[in-house]
Amino acid sequence: MKISRRNLLAPRRWFVMASPADAFAEPQSIHFLNRISFGARPEDVARLNTIGTEAYLDEQLSPDTIDDSALDEHLKDLAILKMDRRAVYALPNNEWRIFQTMATAFMRRAVFSKRQLLERLTEFWTDHFNINADDSDYNADLLRLHNTIRRHALGKFRTLLQETAKNRAMLIYLDNFVNEKDHPNENYARELMELHTLGVDGGYTEQDVKAVARAFTGWTIHDETPDGFYFDADMHDTAPKSVLGHTLPAGRGIEDGLHVLDIVAHHPATARFICRKLAVRFVSDNPPDSLVDAMVAVWQQTDGEIKSILRHLFLSAEFGAAMGQKFRRPLDFAVGAMRASGTTVYVQWIMEEMLQSLGQMPFSWHPPDGYPDVSSAWATTDGLLARWNTAMRLTHGAQSDPEWGYGLHTDLFARIGTPATVSALVEAVGEQVFGAPLLPSAAEPFIDFASDGQGGNRTVTPHLLAQKLGSLFGLMLASPLFQWR
């Protein structure tokens, strides 16, 4: 008889979960909130139940209508966010300080902003138009780009594309600032088509790459202009060019590059490439063609308006069927764990250490393709252990261990009310971690842990809380159920 390891470890009485949907009474609410935000919160579930999915979605798709002033409290100590770019560049050691500010701001926005979907999209476009910040001399411009991306994240793709093309950080990162008629540099031209628009299978040729490079000659940087961008006509190749079947006539200047942006933004392969990426981000690692097709249709109708495309996505049957199919990337995990536990990290290097161990530091991915978005990239042994340890550190460590909890602040007791029994305790902690209480069958392993095997009716004493509360939170955050959303 074949003995599988699974049977050896699981007590037979425990319920084997076929799908995360089995863990909650209203799985669709949890699923929806886990995807449009960084992690379902009980108060969000309550609001969702009050106003319904469409209204909640429409709210999130119009972030300007959401009062986010509470977030400002969490960002007010980050002075660099409010400074003019030249003032920032004048600061000593500014590259490192800007990087720290950006990473900190990213984490705090993801945890505290009420405009959750906007933050999710900002993250998406930041990956899509990846620029690394940890080893570079353009960070004030990268910060500016990041904020610009946030402003246009739900708007038209063409607008976003142009903002990235002219940004000084992008011009340096992909070498276009040295792209000139006598010595063309193809790096930006290639990545513009391969990664930002058509995709590697989008049908462009090496000739197209060369022609696009020539079209962007002269798009360079300058110390004296307000935003650092400068079109240098002397560097520009004015000869005619042919790009993806379109003719760029001779004798033009900056119009060549703008024309190329129009061509690539409106190319059918671009709609497909970006819609599929959005579906991979928000639905599953291998989204159904039917969904991508429908999203492409919306793209064509709205000229690439992201909020309309997302509205279709989140109300689609394909989305509804995809619960538990996305694996939390390390940043998702860290943000989700902080939302769930209410733990804040107030020492910068502690946050960095944690994110390095998890394997995803914001703005630190060097190649232009951005952090991968499929489970096979992130479900590694080292990554898994790092999540368990981070889960314990943010909960038990923060609550009770002065050394391990250094730099962390939490108050887990304040989040659970006064549960009388272990069942009630697990229900309260589960609601904080997952957004809604676990069904009794899913709660069993946690009840077993918290009651030392004595069962859910065991009384909760202050001693039991002191012993178990931190670890119970941590165990839930470390469990498979939290890794999938």
Add this chain to the structure above:
Amino acid sequence: MANKISRRSILKTGAALGVIGASQSLLPGWMPRVAFSAQAQTPQHDTLVCIFLRGGMDGLSMVAPFGEGAAYYDARPTLALSEPGSGSDAAINLDGFFGLHPSLSPLKEVYDENDLLLVHATGLVDPTRSHFDAMRFMEYGIPGDKTVNTGWLGRHLQTAAWQNQSPFRAVGMGTMLADSLRGPVSPLSLQSIADFHFRGRADQLHRLRQSLSQLYAVQAPADMLGEQAGLVFETIDTLKQIQSAQYQPGGGATYPDGEFGMGLQQIAQLIKADVGLEVACLDLGGWDTHENQGTIGGAFADLAGMLGRGLHAFYTDLHEQMGNITVVAMSEFGRRVSENGSHGTDHGHGNVMFAMGGGVNGGQVFAQWPTLSPTALDDGDLAITTDYRAVLAELLSNRLNNPAVTDIFPGFEPSPLGLFHSPERV
């Protein structure tokens, strides 16, 4: 066992996503793994260390064809290395035609011992100049095919004629797993041996670990996470046995600081600990030198120095065992013959591969050299006259004892090149 696996199943394992599949272990998790390597006092195969130089390493600077004369020097007015003996930026003479970059000087003695082989004008024959496509094709091992989702090393481990249930059979150093390892044998990803332990409330550690392992048994969908969780626990237990706070490399070797050096050192530790390691993968990235590449100073030289010192430290540290270890290093493509307008180089084609070890037929630069004359170039780039798979195919059959080369590189017909000794002849 190898004979029964169909090609189809080798290439497309598990779900279409390239998910790291289930390992075949039927043995209880508590069984100590350290015993598994003991089956080979005289190993049947080398331990392989596979280094990927990410970004497109400039082979023409690593092993410079100074013998080309004007064709080399005219194309690289600021980036060419001077002829051997002519100053501080001179190449180190290897065979009168090729010279080694000065930053690789620690490896000259390994070359002179015939334990370092350089293969030139090699690489991925696919014309792509995209990093991501080139890396993917090279690591998956079937250029042009984007449907395959197992790596060449994953297929090697699957088709090898022996069993090895050690969780350390395939190890990827770092946080992200190399594509070449993807396959049914679950690789272990490892950042740091010293840090690889579970941490929680001290008086509940055992109970927490038990709960966690039970949770992964009941909650993990589709087995993937469950298998990973099992691997984590086995690895923690084994590493506890081999962990030593102050590892002393043999022979006074000093590994360079940084992720690459520390990665090599930890691989050396795992080899010495006899935990059943067969294949270890490690990256050294940053080679995409589009501007200000430099000769003896600058980004390229820094990386080359890290590579040279790291490999030399590894060689020295494991000196007595190098007869059963082979290290290979490759990059997704080389760089253009002519430098660009920013004192750098753009994506190219033909490149250099490294192989180091006792079983390597070293002390030579192997190349069917196409020359740098304009008519011999591939769209301005060094042509490829030796498919990289030919090098790896010989590695597989002669050093890794795996003749299933047509399953690992389907559609490729290797011919013997004499680059690796068969074990009897060492």
